[in-house]
Amino acid sequence: MFRITARTVLELGSELISSDIIAFYELIKNGFDARTKAGVDVKFDIVLTRRAFLRLKGTIHGKASLPDLKKLIKDELLPTASEAAYGSFVDLIDEATTKQELTEKLDQAQRRFNTITVTDTGSGMSLEDLDRSFLVIGTPSRKKEVEAALARGDKSTPYLGEKGIGRLSAMRLGERLLVETARSTDKKLNRLEIDWTEFSNVDAMLDQIAVAPTKGGKKPSAEWSGTALTISDLVENWTEARVRDMADYEFARLTDPFANATTRPRIAIFWNGERIGIPIMSGALLDAAHARVSGTYELIDGAPVLTCTFEALDLGFEHPRERQTVKLTEEDLQATIIGKDGPVEDSALRTIGPFSFEAHWYNRRRLGAIDTIGEQKAVRELQQKWSGILLFRDRFRVFPYGEDEDDWLELDRRALRRSGYTLNKTQFIGRVNISRIANPQLLDQTNREGLRETSEQYVLLEVLRYAVQDMLGKFMKDVERQYKHQKVDLSDAQAQVTKLEDRAKNAIRQLKRLTPSEGDDAIEELQQTLFEFSEFAARARQRIAEVEQESRQMIEMAGVGLMVEVVAHELARSSENALKALAHMKGRDVPDRLRSYFNTLQAEMKSVSKRVRVLDPMSVSGRQRSEVFALDEVIRDAIEAHHAQFKRHKIDVITDLTTRPLRIRAVKGMIVQIIENLISNSVYWLDMRAEREPSFKPKISISLESDPPVMMFEDNGRGIAPENRDQVFKMFFSLKDTRRRRGLGLYIAREAAMHNGGTLELDEERDPETGRLHKFVLELPAGAQV
Template sequence: MFRITARTVLELGSELISSDIIAFYELIKNGFDARSKTGVEVRFDIPLSRGSYQRLAKEVSSGGNLVELKKLIISALAPRASAAAVDGFREAIEAAENSEDLQDRLAEAQARYNTIVVADTGSGMSLDDLERSFLVIGTPSRKREVEAALRRGEREVPYLGEKGIGRLSAMRLGERLRVETARVEDSRLNFLEIDWQAFADIDAMLDQIPVSPTVGPHKPSPTWSGTSIIISNLSENWTESRVREMAEYDFARLTDPFADPGERPRIAIFWNGERKAIPIMPSALLSAAHARVEGCYSVVDGSPTLTCTIEALDLGFAHPKEREVITLSVEDLQSAMIGRDRHIEDSALRSVGPFSFEAHWYNRRRLSRVDAIGEQRAVRELQEKWSGIMLFRDRFRVFPYGEDEDDWLELDRRALRRSGYTLNKTQFIGRVSISRTANPMLVDQTNREGLRITPEQQVFLEVIRYAVQDRLGAFMRDVERQYKNQKVDLSDAQAQVTRLEDRAKSAIRRLKRLTPPEGDEAIEDLQQTLFEFTEFAARARQRIAEVEQESRQMIDMAGVGLMVEVVAHELARASENALKALDRLRSKDVPDSLRPQFRTLQAELKSVSKRVRILDPMSVSGRQRTEVFALDELIRDTIEAHEAQFDRHNIRVFPDLPDRPVRVRAVKGMIVQILENLISNSTYWLDMRADREPRFKPEIRITLESGPPTITFEDNGRGISPDNREQVFKAFFSLKDTRRRRGLGLFIAREAAQHNGGTLTLAESINPETGRLHRFILELPEGAQL
C-alpha cells in the first residue's frame, strides 16, 4: 500500500494551481457549485501593505523608542481596512513589551490580519461534510453526479468542478486557511483551520498532520447558510492597483463577457471595503468590427454539421457589406478536418459534441471613434483589452485560451508566413462555447492549463482554425480581389516547389551511392528528367515574373505555380519510390535482382516524362497562344499521362470519345489546366471514399460531345454538397485537409474556361446514392469547333 508524505500536498498544490487567477477561479467555482444565492464575493482586507511592513520591520529591527515605533506602525495602518483587522492589528502592536516583542508581534499581525476572503451564500458544509468531503483530496462525490448527468443526457451540468482538488487553490494564495461554514439545518458555524507550513516537514507523513473541524459560535441568523474561505499569511504583495487591474482584466474575463450582463454569474471584488468594478464588454465594440465569423457545430442523429456565417463589413476600401454562409456535412468534415492520412478516427467528429463560436476581426489601424465608447484612442485601448479568442465551458473560462501569450489557434504563427490580411490573435475578440454535458470528451488538463490532448480536442481545434484561419481569411481576400483587384501571393506555392525539387535532388544523390554500375542508365534518365523539369520550373517562374503586372495575373501566376507543384510532386515521389525499392535490396548480393526494380523505375520516369510533355502547352511559348487541336486527342493524351497514377490509386477510367476527331480553336494550355485540376481533385476524393469503404471501386468517366464541344467529367467519389455548388469555384475555398488545402484550382479552371469563351459548371443533378453532386461540365462556345 502506498503511503503519502505530508509535503506531497504542497507539491500537488503548486503543480495543479499555476497562477493566482486560477486559484481564485477554482474557489469561485466552488461557490457557484454550492448554489450560492447571491453570487460570490472576494474581499481583500489589507490593513498594512507588504511594502509598508518591510519598511517598518527594518525600523523596528534597528532599535529606537518603543512608544514612537508603535505610533509609527499604527499610523501606517490603512483606515479603510475592516475595523476588526485594524483593531486587532493595533491591539497586537500596543501589547508589545519591548523591541524584540514588537518585531515578533508585527510579523504575526501582518500574517494574521491581512486576509483574502472568498464567500458565498450557498448550501454550506456540515461538520461531517468538512470531515468526509473537504478534507478528502480527490473526493469522488461530484464526479459521480456529473457522470450520472452525462449518462442521463442532461443539458445542464450539476457541478462546474469535479476533480476534488480545487481546495488546494487556497494554498497558492496564503500559508493559512480558515473555513467558516454552515448548512441551513445547522445552528452553529463549523470551523476548519489549516496551516500549510506544517506540511513542509520532509519527514512527516500525511496522516501525521493533525487537521480536524470544530464547532464554532451561533450562525448570523437561523436560516443562514454559506461558506467563507479565509486566507491569511498571504504569499503575494496585494495592492489596490493590482486588485483593480485584476478586476478590469482577469475577473472581467472569468465568465462569458458576451452574455447578457443580467444573466452573468455575479462576482464582486472588494478592496478594504470598497467595491472594484468588473467591467462589461460594450456591445458597441463588437459592432465596430471590420469582419466576423460565427459558427455552429452540431451533431444531429450522430451526423455532424458545421455552419459558418462570414461577414466582411469594412475592409478599408469601397465594397458592399458581403455575407457568406457555408455548410459542411459529415463528408466535408471528414476531408477538411481529418483528411486522407487518418491520424484521427472519423468517430471523433461525433464524439466531440456540439459547440458554437464567434470571432470579430479588427483592423486596428482603422479603428475610429465610436459614440458609445469615445475617441479613436479609447476604442483601440478597449479592443486591445478584450482581444483574444476565449474558451468558455458552461459560461466559465477555460484557461489559458485567449491570454496575451497564448496562440492556441496558431494565428500569429500562420500570419508570419502570409502577406495581405495577417490574422493576428490581437486583432480578434471572440469566444468559443462548450459544455461539460454536451462535450464530455473536452476535459481540462489537471493543472487547468488547457484541454487534454485527445482526438476530440484535435477535431475541435481544427474546426475553429478552419473557420477563423481559412474561411474568414479566404473570404476577406476574395472580397478584396473582387473590389480592389488584389494580386495573389504565391510565395507559399513557390516555396513548396523548391522543397519538392530539393527532395528529388536528394533522392538522386542517395540513389547514386546505393546503385551498382549497371544501374547508371536509369540514374541518368532520372537526372535528365529532373533537368527537364528544372528548366520547366525556371520558365514557369520567369513567366510568373512577366505576368505579375498583367490583368490576368490570377490565372497565369496561380495556374503555372500549381502545375509546377504537381510535376515537382510526381518527380519527387517517383525518385523516392525508386530509392525505397533499392534500399530493400541493399543486403542482397544478386545483381540480377535489381533488374525488375529498374524496370519499375523506368516506368515511373516515363510517367513523369509524359506529365512534363502534356504540360508543355503551359510553357512560356504556348501559354496564351490560341491554336487548332483535336480535343479528343488531348483527352487521350491526358489520360495516358496519368496511367501510372490511376494504377497506383486503383482508379478505372472510362473515356467516351467520338470516333471522329473534334477539332477546336482554343488555348490548349488552359484546357490542359482544366483537365489536370479535375483529375487531381477527383483522385483526392476517390481516395477519401476508398479509404473509408474497403469494397469501393473508384471510377472516372470522361465524355466528349460536339456541337458545341462539351466535356463531361464525373467520378463516383465523395461528391460535393449542393450547398457548395458555387462555393467550390471561389478563390481559396477548399475542403481538403490542411496539408493539401489551396483553394485556387477550380477558380483558375473556371477562369480558364471563360477566357476561351466557355463555361465550367457543376451540374445540379444529384447522385441518388450519395445525395451530392459529382458531374463537372466544360462547354466551349459553338464557334470554337472547326
Template sequence: MFRITARTVLELGSELISSDIIAFYELIKNGFDARTKNGVTIAFDVVISRHALSKHLEKIARGGDLESHKADLIAALDPKSSLTSRNAFSSAIMTATSHSDLTSKAAVALAAFNSITVSDTGKGMSIEDLTGSFLVIGTPSRKLEVEAALAAGMKESPYLGEKGIGRLSAMRLGEKLRVVTAQEIDKTLNLLDIDWRAFGDINAMLDQIPVAPSKGGAKPAPQWSGTSIIISDLTENWTEARVRQMAEYDFARLTDPFDDAALRPRVAITFNGERLSIPFMPRALLDAAHASVSGKYEIVEGRPTLTCTLEALDLGFDHPREKEIITLTLEDLQGAIIGKDGEIEDSALVTIGPFSFEAHWYNRRRLSKIEGIGEQRAVRELQEKWSGILLFRDRFRVFPYGEDEDDWLELDRRALRRSGYTLNKTQFVGRVNISRTANKKLVDQTNREGLRVTPEQNVLLQVLRYVVQDQLGRFMREVERQYKNQKIDLSDAQAQVTKLEDRAKTAIRKLKRLTPPEGSEAVEDLEQALFEFSEFAAKARARIAEVEQESRQMIEMAGVGLMVEVVAHELARASENALKALDALKGSDVPEKLRGHFNTLRAEMKSVSKRVRVLDPLSISGRQRTEIFDLNELIKESVDAHEAQFARHRVDVKMDLPERPLKVRAVKGMVVQILENLISNSIYWLDIRATREPSFRPEIAISLESGPPTIVFEDNGRGVAADNQEKIFKAFFSLRDTKRRRGLGLFIAREAAEHHGGKLYLDDTINAETGRLHRFVLELPTGVQA
C-alpha cells in the first residue's frame, strides 16, 4: 500500500497551479459550481504592501527613535484598507520594545492582516462536506456527477471542475487558509484552518498533519449559505496597480468577453473596499475589423460538417463587402484534415463533437478613430489588449490559448513565410467555444496548461488552422486579385484613345488657322499637352502589357514548379527503392533475384524518363509555342507517363479515344499541364477513398470528342461537393491535407484553358453513388482544331 508524504501536497500545488490567474480561476469556478446566487467576489485587504513595508524595515535597521518608526509605519498604512485590519496591525507593532522586535512584529502583522477573500453565495459546505470532500484531494464526487450527465445526454455539465484539486489554488496565493462556510440548514458557520507550511516537514507523512473542521459563530442571517476562502500570509506583493492591471487584462478574459455583458458570469473585484471594473469588449471594436471568419463544426446524424463564413470588409483598396461561405462534409474533411497518411483516425472527426469559432482580423496600420472608443492610438491599444484567439469551455477560459506568448494556431510561424497579408496572432481578436458535454474528448491537462494531446485535440487544431491560416488568407488574396490592379481590356480603350487623339489633332489644326498671332503660344501649349498625353497613353499600354506578361509568367513558373516537384518525387522514390533492393541483396548470391530487382528499377527509371519527356513542353519556351499536335496521342503519352504510379496505386485507367488522330493547334505544354493536374488530383482522392474502403477499385476514365475538341476526365474517388464546384478553381483553395495543400493546380489549369479561348469546368452531373460531382470537362474552341 502506498503512503504519501506531507510535502507531496506542496509539490502538487506548485505543479498543478502554475500562475496566480489560474489560482483565481480555479477558486472562481468552485464558486459557480457551488451554484452561487450572485456571482463570486474577490476582495483584497492590503494594509500595507510587502514592498512598502520593506522600505520601512530598512530605515528601522539603521536605528533612530523607535516611537517615530512606529508612527511612520502607522501613517503608511492604507487608509482605505479595512479598519479592523489597520487597528490590529497598529496594535501589534505598538507593543514592540526594540528595533528588532518592531521588525519581527511588523513582519508577523503583514502576514496576518493582509488577505485575499474569495466568496460566493452558493450552497455552502457542512462539517461532513469539509471532511469528506474538501479535505479529500481528487475527490470523485463531481466527476461522477459529470459522467452521469454525459451519459444522460445533458446539454450542460453540472460542474465546471471535476478533478478535486482546485482547493490547492489557495496554496499558490498564501501560506494560510481559512474556510468559512455554511449551508442553509446550518445554525452556525463551519470553519477550517490550514497552515500550508506544516506540510513542508520532509519527515512527516500526510496523515500526520492535523487538519480538521470546527464549528464557528453565528451565520450572517438564518437562511444564509455560501463559502468564503480567506487567504493570508500572502506570497506575492499585491498593490492596487497590480490588481487593477489584472482586472483590465486577465480577469477581463477569464469569462467569454464576446458575450453580452449582462449575461456573463458575474465576477467582482475590490481592493481595500474599492470596486475595480472588469472591462467588457466593445462591439464597436469587432465592427471595425477589416476581415473576419466565423463558423460552426457540427455533427449531424453521425457525420461532421464544417461551415465557415469569410468576409472582406476593408482590405485597404476599393472593393465591395465580399462574403464567401465554405461547407466541408465528411469526405472533404477526411481529405483536408486527416489526409493520406492517416495520422489521425477518421472517427476523431465525429468524437470531437460540435464547436463554434470566430476570428476578426485587423490591419493595425489602418485602424482609425472609432466613435465611443477614441482616437487612433486608443483604438490600436484596445485591439492589442483583446488580441489573440481565445478558447472557452462553457463560457470560461481554457489556458494558455490566446496568451501573448502562445501561438497555438501557429499564425506567427506561418506569417514569417507568407507573402502578402500577414495573419499573425496580434492581428486577430477571436474565440473558440467548446463545452464539457458536447466535447467529451477535449479535456484540460491537469496542470491547466492547455488540452491533453488526443486525436480530437489534433482535429480541433487542424480545423482552426485550415480555416484561419489557409481559407481566410486565400480569400483575402482572392479579393485583392479581383479588385486591386485589375486586368484592363485595352482593345476598346485603345480604339477610343486613338479616336480622341485624331479629333484633338483636327481641332488644333483648325485652331491654328483661326487663331491670331498673339494666341499662337496658347495653341502650341495645347498641342504640346496632346503630345504628352499620347506619349503617356502609349507608355501606360506598354506597362499594362508588361504586368499581364509578368502575371502569365508567374502562372507558368508555378505550373512548371509543380510538375518538377512531381518528377522529383518520382526520382527520389525510385532511388530509395533501388537502395532498399541493394540492401536486401547484401551478402546473398541470388542472380535471379538480383535480375528481378534490377528489372523493377529499370521499369521505374523508364517511367521517370517518360515523365521528364512530358515535362519538356512545360518549359517556358514550350508553353509559349503554339504548334499542331495530335490530342489523341498527347493523352496516351500523359497516361503512359504515369503507368508506374497507376500500377502502384492500383488505378485502372480507361480511355475512350477516337481511332483517327485529332489534330489541334495549341500550346502543347499548357494542355499537358491541365492533364497532369487532373491526374494528380485524382490520385490523391482515389487514395483517400481506397484507404477507407478495402473493396474499392480506383478508376479513371478519359474520353475525347471532336467538334469542338473536348476531353472528359472522370474518376470514382470522393468527388466534389456541389457547393465547391467553382471554389476548387480559385487560387490557393485546397481540400488536401497540410503536407500537400497548395491550391494552385486547378487554378493554373483553368487559366491555361482560357488562354486558348476554351474552358475547364466541373460538370454539374451528380454521381448517383456519392451524390457529388466527379466529371471534369476541358473544352477547346472549334478554331483550334487543325
C-alpha cells in the first residue's frame, strides 16, 4: 500500500503550476465550475509591497530610533489599501516596543494583511463538501460527471476542470489559504484554513498534517451562496503597475477575446478597491488585416470535412479583394495531414472531433492609423499586443499556445526558409476553438503546459499548419503572381535536386567499395545512369537560366525543375536501396540473392535512363519550337520509361491508342511534361489507396482519340473531390503531405496545354464507386493534327 508524504502536495501544487496567470486561471475556472452567477472577482489588497518590505526590514537594525523606524514604515504603506487591512497593519506596527519586536511585528503584518481574494457567487460548499471534496486531492466527482456527459453526447461540458488538483494552485501565490464558503441553505459560513509551509517537512506524512473545516461567521445575506479564497503570506512582489500589465495582457487573453463582450465570461480585477479594466479585442483591428484564413473541421455523417476560406484584402499592390474556399474530405485529409507514411492512424482524423479557427495576417510595415484606435504607432502596438494564435477550450485559454516565446505552429522556423511573404507568428492575430465534449482526446498535460502528445493532437497541429503555413501563404503568392506577374520560384526544387544527386553519388561510391564481382554490371549501369542524369540536370539548369526573364518560359522551366526532381528521387532511391540490401545480406545464399537483386537494379536503371532520354526534349537549350511527332509514340515511350516504377507499385497500365500513328504538331517537351505530371500524380495517389486497402489493384488507363487529338488519362486511385475540380489546377494547391507538397504540377501541365492551343480539364463525371473525379482530358486543337 502506497503512503504519501506531505511534501507531495507541494509538488502537485506550486511545482506543477508554472506561472501566476495559470494559478489564477485554475482558481477562476473553479468559480465558473461552481456556476457563479456574477462571474469571478480577483481582489488585490496590498498594504506594503514585498520589495518595500524587504528594504524596510534591512533598515530596522540601523542607527534610526524606533519612532523614526515606525514612521518610515508607515510612510511606505499604500493609503489605497482597504481601511481594515491598513488599520490592522498600523496597529501591529505600533505595538512594537523594541527593534527586535518591530522586526517580528513587520513580518506578521506583511504575512497577514497583504492578500489576494478570489470570489465567486456559485453554489458554494457545505462543511461536508469541504471535508469530503475540497480536502480530497484528485476528487473523482467532476471527472465522473464529465465522462457521463461524453457518454450521453451532451453539447457542452458540465465542468472546465476535472483533475481535482486545481485548488492547490493557490500555494503558487501565497503560503496561507483561507476558504470561506456557504451554500444557499447554510446559515453560516464554512471556514477552512491551510498553512502550506506545514507540508514542507520532508519527514512528515500527509495524514500527519491536521487540516479540518470549521463553522465561521455570518453570511453576507441569508440567501447568499459562493466561495471566497483569501491568499496571504504572498510570495511575490505585487504592485499596481504589475496588476495593470497582467490585466492588459494575461487576463485579457484568459478567456476568448474574440467573443462578444456580453457573452464573454466575466472576470473582474481590483487593485486596492479600484476596478482595473480588462480590454477586449478591437473589431477595427481585425478589419485592418491584410489577409486572413478561417476554417471549420467538422464530422459530417461521421466523416471529417475541413473547409477553409482564404482572403487577400490588401497585399501592398493593386488587386481586387480575392477570396477562395477549399473543402477537403476524408480522403483528402488522409493524404494531406497523414500522408503515405504518417506517424498516426487515419482514425485520428475522426476521433479528434470538430473545431474551428481563424488567423488574421498583418504586414506590420503597412499598418496605418485607424480612427477608433489611433495613430500608426498605436495601431502597431495594439497589433503587437494581440499577436499570436491562441488556443481556447470552452472559451477558456489553453496555455502556452500563442505566448511570445511559443511557436507551436512553427511559423517562425518555417518563415526563415520561405521566400516571398514571411508568415511570422507576430504577424498573426488568431484563435483556435476546441471543447472538452467535442474533442475528448485533446487533453492538457498535468502541468497545464500544452496538450498531451496524442494522435489527435498531431492532427490538430497538422491541420492548422496546412491552413496557415501552406495554403494561406501559397494563396497570397498566387494572388501576387496574378496581379504582379511574379515568376515561379524554383530554388526549393533545385536545392532538392542537388541534395538527391549527392545522395546517389555517395551511395554509388559505397556500393563500388562493397560490391563483389557479381554486381559489377549493375553498378556500371547505375553509374552510367547517374552520368546521364547529371548531364540532363545541367542542361535543364542552363535552360532555366536562359529564360529567367521570360514569364511563359519560366512556367515551362518550372515543369522541367519538377521532373528533374522526380527523376533524381528515383535515382537516389534505387542506389540507396541497393546499398541497404547489400548491408543486410547474410548467410550462404548471398551470391544468389546478390545476382537476383542486381538484375532488378539493372532493370530499374534502364528504366530511369529511358526516362532521362524521354524528358530530354524538355531541357534542350534555346526556345522550344513546335515540331511534328506521333503522340501515341510519346505515350508508349513514357509508359516504357516508367516500367520499373509501375512494376514496383504493382500498377497495371491499360492503353487504348489509335491503330495508326496520331501525328500532331506541338512543342514535344511540353506534351511530355503533361504526361509525366499525370503519371507522377497517379503513382502517388494509387499508392495512397493501396496502402489503406490491401486488396486494391491499382490501374492507369490511357486512351487516344483523333479529330481533334484527345488524350484521356484515368486512374482508380483516391480521386478528386468535385469541389476541388478547378482548385487542383491552381498554382500551389496541393493535397500531398508536407514532404511532397509543391502544388505546381497540374498548374504547369494546364499552362503547357494552353501554350499549345489546347485544354487540360478534369472530367466532371463522378466515379460510381468513389463519388469523386478520376479522369483528366487533354484536348489539342483540330489544327494540331497532321
